[in-house]
Amino acid sequence: MGEKSGSLVQGTLDMLILKTLALEAMHGYGIAQRIEQISQGVFCVNPGSLFPAFRRLEREGWIKPVWKPTENNRRAKYYALTARGRKQLHSETEEWGRQIAAIDRILEAS
Amino acid sequence: MAIWNKSSGGLRALLHKREAEHDMDEELRAFLDASAERKMRAGMPEAEARRAARVEMGSMESVKDEVRGAGWEAAVEAVWADFRYSIRGLAKSPVFTIVVVLTLALGIGANTAIFSLIDSLLLKTLPVEKPEELVQVTEFPLTNPLWEQVRDRQDVFSGAFAWSSEKLNLAKGGVVQNADGLWVSGDFFHTLGLQPAAGRLLSADDDRRGCAALAVLSYGFWQSHYGGTAAAIGSTISLEGHPFEVVGVTPAGFYGMTVGRKFDVAIPLCATQVFDGPNFRLEQRHLWWLHAIGRVKLGIGMARLKSRLAALSPSIYGAVVPQDWDPASQDKFRKRVLRPAPAATGLSDLREDYEQPLHILMAVVGLVLLIACANIASLLMARAAARGKEMAMRQALGASRLRLMRQLIVESILLSLSGAVFGLLFARWGNTILLHFLSTVGGTVFLDFSLDRRVLAFTAAIAVLTGLLFGAAPAFRGTRESLTIAMKEANASDRRRSRLRLWIVASQVALSLVLLVTAGLLLRSFRNLASADIGFDANQVLVVNANLFAARIPESDHTATYDRIGAELRALPGVVSAARSMTTPLGDSQWNTVIHSDAPHALVGDDNTAYFNFVDPDYFATLRTPLLAGRNFTAADSANSQPVAVINQSLARKFFPDVNPIGRTFRPEGGARKLDPPVEVVGITKDAKYESVREETYPTVFRPIAQVAEIRADSFELRTALPPATMRKSIQSAIASVNAAIPIEIHSLAAQVDDSMTRERLLAALSAFFGGLALLLATVGLYGTLSYLVAQRRIEFGIRLALGATSRSILGLVIRDVTMLLLGGIAAGIGLSLATTRLLGAMLFGIQARDPVTMAMGGALMAVVSLAAGLVAARRATKVDPMVALRQE
Numbered sequence: 001m002g003e004k005s006g007s008l009v010q011g012t013l014d015m016l017i018l019k020t021l022a023l024e025a026m027h028g029y030g031i032a033q034r035i036e037q038i039s040q041g042v043f044c045v046n047p048g049s050l051f052p053a054f055r056r057l058e059r060e061g062w063i064k065p066v067w068k069p070t071e072n073n074r075r076a077k078y079y080a081l082t083a084r085g086r087k088q089l090h091s092e093t094e095e096w097g098r099q100i101a102a103i104d105r106i107l108e109a110s
Numbered sequence: 111m112a113i114w115n116k117s118s119g120g121l122r123a124l125l126h127k128r129e130a131e132h133d134m135d136e137e138l139r140a141f142l143d144a145s146a147e148r149k150m151r152a153g154m155p156e157a158e159a160r161r162a163a164r165v166e167m168g169s170m171e172s173v174k175d176e177v178r179g180a181g182w183e184a185a186v187e188a189v190w191a192d193f194r195y196s197i198r199g200l201a202k203s204p205v206f207t208i209v210v211v212l213t214l215a216l217g218i219g220a221n222t223a224i225f226s227l228i229d230s231l232l233l234k235t236l237p238v239e240k241p242e243e244l245v246q247v248t249e250f251p252l253t254n255p256l257w258e259q260v261r262d263r264q265d266v267f268s269g270a271f272a273w274s275s276e277k278l279n280l281a282k283g284g285v286v287q288n289a290d291g292l293w294v295s296g297d298f299f300h301t302l303g304l305q306p307a308a309g310r311l312l313s314a315d316d317d318r319r320g321c322a323a324l325a326v327l328s329y330g331f332w333q334s335h336y337g338g339t340a341a342a343i344g345s346t347i348s349l350e351g352h353p354f355e356v357v358g359v360t361p362a363g364f365y366g367m368t369v370g371r372k373f374d375v376a377i378p379l380c381a382t383q384v385f386d387g388p389n390f391r392l393e394q395r396h397l398w399w400l401h402a403i404g405r406v407k408l409g410i411g412m413a414r415l416k417s418r419l420a421a422l423s424p425s426i427y428g429a430v431v432p433q434d435w436d437p438a439s440q441d442k443f444r445k446r447v448l449r450p451a452p453a454a455t456g457l458s459d460l461r462e463d464y465e466q467p468l469h470i471l472m473a474v475v476g477l478v479l480l481i482a483c484a485n486i487a488s489l490l491m492a493r494a495a496a497r498g499k500e501m502a503m504r505q506a507l508g509a510s511r512l513r514l515m516r517q518l519i520v521e522s523i524l525l526s527l528s529g530a531v532f533g534l535l536f537a538r539w540g541n542t543i544l545l546h547f548l549s550t551v552g553g554t555v556f557l558d559f560s561l562d563r564r565v566l567a568f569t570a571a572i573a574v575l576t577g578l579l580f581g582a583a584p585a586f587r588g589t590r591e592s593l594t595i596a597m598k599e600a601n602a603s604d605r606r607r608s609r610l611r612l613w614i615v616a617s618q619v620a621l622s623l624v625l626l627v628t629a630g631l632l633l634r635s636f637r638n639l640a641s642a643d644i645g646f647d648a649n650q651v652l653v654v655n656a657n658l659f660a661a662r663i664p665e666s667d668h669t670a671t672y673d674r675i676g677a678e679l680r681a682l683p684g685v686v687s688a689a690r691s692m693t694t695p696l697g698d699s700q701w702n703t704v705i706h707s708d709a710p711h712a713l714v715g716d717d718n719t720a721y722f723n724f725v726d727p728d729y730f731a732t733l734r735t736p737l738l739a740g741r742n743f744t745a746a747d748s749a750n751s752q753p754v755a756v757i758n759q760s761l762a763r764k765f766f767p768d769v770n771p772i773g774r775t776f777r778p779e780g781g782a783r784k785l786d787p788p789v790e791v792v793g794i795t796k797d798a799k800y801e802s803v804r805e806e807t808y809p810t811v812f813r814p815i816a817q818v819a820e821i822r823a824d825s826f827e828l829r830t831a832l833p834p835a836t837m838r839k840s841i842q843s844a845i846a847s848v849n850a851a852i853p854i855e856i857h858s859l860a861a862q863v864d865d866s867m868t869r870e871r872l873l874a875a876l877s878a879f880f881g882g883l884a885l886l887l888a889t890v891g892l893y894g895t896l897s898y899l900v901a902q903r904r905i906e907f908g909i910r911l912a913l914g915a916t917s918r919s920i921l922g923l924v925i926r927d928v929t930m931l932l933l934g935g936i937a938a939g940i941g942l943s944l945a946t947t948r949l950l951g952a953m954l955f956g957i958q959a960r961d962p963v964t965m966a967m968g969g970a971l972m973a974v975v976s977l978a979a980g981l982v983a984a985r986r987a988t989k990v991d992p993m994v995a996l997r998q999e
Contacts, residue, residue, distance in 0.1 A: 029145055048167075049176075055177050
């Protein structure tokens with residue numbers, strides 16, 4: 001998945017995309033940029049994983065595509081979070097928190 | 111919802127492929143643009159920024175590929191691509207494809223044909239409302255008084271009805287045109303939940319004593335006889351000379367309650383009064399002519415139904431005891447119990463006879479398909495060998511083995527599915543032939559072969575299964591090549607493949623032998639039956655039935671009329687002799703009763719049943735049944751002289767052991783089980799079959815017609831010198847000259863004999879056909895495999911020849927291999943036959959299931975044919991030119 005630097009833990013890309021879209025609808029490049037910026041360059045997502053992930057999330061009904069004009073007035077495909085996607089993000093975040101806490105406990109114990 | 115999203119998204123992608131591709135292109139381009147723009151904003155020159163963005167993204171095509179692969183439609187597309195590739199590949203070798211598809215069509219068609227017979231005869235439920243609720247009130251027929259008791263006293267059925275089948279003559283004199291009649295009680299249609307296709311159906315109100323003569327037509331009869339017009343409703347139809355008013359038509363697809371037969375006209379039970387006059391069958395307490403079925407009330411299980419009907423039985427039977435029976439018989443009658451049986455699939459007299467033969471045939475056609483599969487697997491392996499390089503190359507270029515195997519399997523399934531499509535056509539055709547086999551003079555068999563889901567599922571299932579069966583091994587082995595090995599000419603993996611092919615051929619030989627032995631046994635059994643001594647000569651004999659009752663001739667004139675008809679018939683040119691009797695051997699009607707002989711050691715009891723026929727003095731000569739002792743009837747044996755009888759050998763042996771029966775007497779039980787006056791035995795005839803060729807000849811009594819006035823003896827037998835078929839016209843006009851209103855039926859006695867062997871003929875013919883087919887398939891398989899092996903070893907043979915081996919020794923080399931293979935296959939086949947032909951047991955006549963002669967004959971035939979095929983293939987080995995063979999290396 002990630003290439004330049006830290007690679008993503010399996011299955012977290014979907015969660016990161018959902019989280020990114022929780023704020024506003026964005027197009028593909030915007031999402032990639034946002035993930036890279038917020039992670040301060042730790043995660044860099046390449047299109048080869050990004051677009052299949054969009055397709056997957058779209059099929060699950062978690063995000064929906066909207067065609068919008070961009071800043072320089074080109075047609076671009078924006079993705080927006082659906083209600084079900086929001087629910088999914090919520091439960092995934094919770095699950096993630098529990099896992100991280102558990103992993104922390106294990107690491108501290110040893 | 112999620113599933114809907116996934117599938118609809120996938121479907122959209124599949125159906126609007128171009129649009130989806132376009133969207134994806136645009137999206138990726140937008141991504142590139144955005145990426146480049148950002149780099150430019152950071153200060154990069156445009157050209158460089160675009161290049162960098164491209165580099166970051168990597169190959170656009172591979173990204174697209176990943177996106178495409180994310181949905182399920184990708185797998186569908188890949189399989190679709192495999193299909194298209196397979197079609198192209200198969201179209202390139204049309205001969206191979208045609209041979210395979212035809213072989214499969216034959217195999218799958220045969221399986222489908224037999225299965226649809228099983229389906230329509232044994233499995234299909236009746237096309238009525240909730241057929242699973244229907245239960246036969248009792249397994250045995252009922253009298254009408256009994257049925258009325260059941261109808262009025264039962265409390266377990268929400269509806270119940272009775273019915274009976276009878277041939278009804280549509281013609282008003284002349285040659286009989288029989289329609290299949292159906293007597294129905296008033297609630298018949300209502301209980302079954304049937305709606306009329308036109309007019310109305312009969313209801314309870316139509317079935318009251320003294321009812322009007324109403325009739326309901328079947329849909330098929332309405333179409334064939336009335337063109338399906340509304341004018342049929344309200345018109346009059348003549349049944350046995352009585353006018354009936356047509357009130358409606360039953361729905362299409364409903365053929366009556368008897369599977370294997372159809373009905374044309376349904377009439378209410380009460381209408382029997384029209385036919386029978388005052389002494390009609392509704393009041394008869396010992397005429398067992400009705401079947402009864404009920405629709406079980408909701409929530410009543412079979413166990414409760416059984417116990418409730420058993421509890422009701424004493425009052426039901428008790429109310430309708432035949433008053434003229436002796437006390438002991440009456441007592442037995444009162445103790446009878448109703449025994450319900452499920453009736454969701456209707457009733458059928460064919461089931462008992464054909465259930466086992468059909469299962470045997472199913473096994474036979476299954477084996478044929480298996481053998482065909484082996485041939486195809488063999489062919490596919492040869493094809494795989496030819497494509498070895500291609501496969502290796504594709505693997506080397508990055509195709510996974512699984513991917514290649516998938517493609518090969520898809521090819522196989524494609525072949526088998528095409529086979530199945532043609533197979534369904536073959537099956538349609540096969541069904542017509544099967545029905546033809548099953549039909550007799552007495553009854554045309556009718557089965558509903560409309561394709562139902564069960565048959566289609568069966569065909570699809572065997573198609574896929576056979577595809578996997580013959581495709582799996584070649585796919586598995588065909589993709590095992592490594593590039594380096596494949597590029598070399600002769601190689602080890604070829605050898606491995608050859609060994610597998612030899613195994614396949616050996617098992618083919620074994621399975622074909624089982625079929626050959628089965629066919630041999632059934633054929634010989636049929637021959638035994640056909641050549642069995644039936645005690646009369648059926649050739650050149652016509653049976654003519656003249657129905658004086660239907661012509662409304664008063665009974666007092668019957669004897670005179672019969673005599674006049676007899677005289678007219680005897681006078682016809684071409685008639686050698688003519689006789690009259692109640693029934694004919696192997697005919698539809700029977701007469702039997704218990705007799706008490708006066709012999710010292712004679713048995714007494716209920717199994718002392720003798721079978722009767724009532725004949726005139728010309729009967730024995732006309733049928734060529736020789737009189738062995740005593741005398742024939744004469745004109746002197748009349749109503750006023752001593753009652754006399756001629757008996758057959760079986761009766762003499764059973765009822766007059768150790769004494770000369772001539773001059774002795776016996777007393778038959780008459781109506782109400784009272785003994786009739788003694789009858790004197792005056793002659794003994796040779797045994798002749800009574801009911802069927804298979805029977806252990808029944809003890810038979812012949813009585814002169816002249817002494818038994820109340821018997822209806824309206825069957826004339828004519829021995830002719832001309833071909834029987836040419837006599838029909840003159841017979842018709844001869845009888846018409848006596849009385850034009852007399853309905854007549856003519857058929858040959860030989861056809862009647864044939865009909866009693868219908869089942870055996872069907873089995874013998876089909877097993878012979880499939881046995882031959884199996885032999886052919888196995889031979890082709892053997893020839894193909896050997897040719898291939900010989901071709902493979904041509905270099906070896908070339909070297910051997912170059913080193914001085916003679917062609918004879920090369921031939922010996924190949925033949926040795928063939929012989930080993932054959933011996934193995936034949937030994938296995940005999941073993942299998944010994945283990946399985948037991949199942950034929952009851953079907954065989956005059957031959958043991960493990961008959962060694964048949965086994966040996968089957969083995970020998972297999973050996974000769976396959977050795978011949980082997981020799982032809984092996985001769986090519988000796989024709990190898992050493993120089994050519996070596997140069998190829």
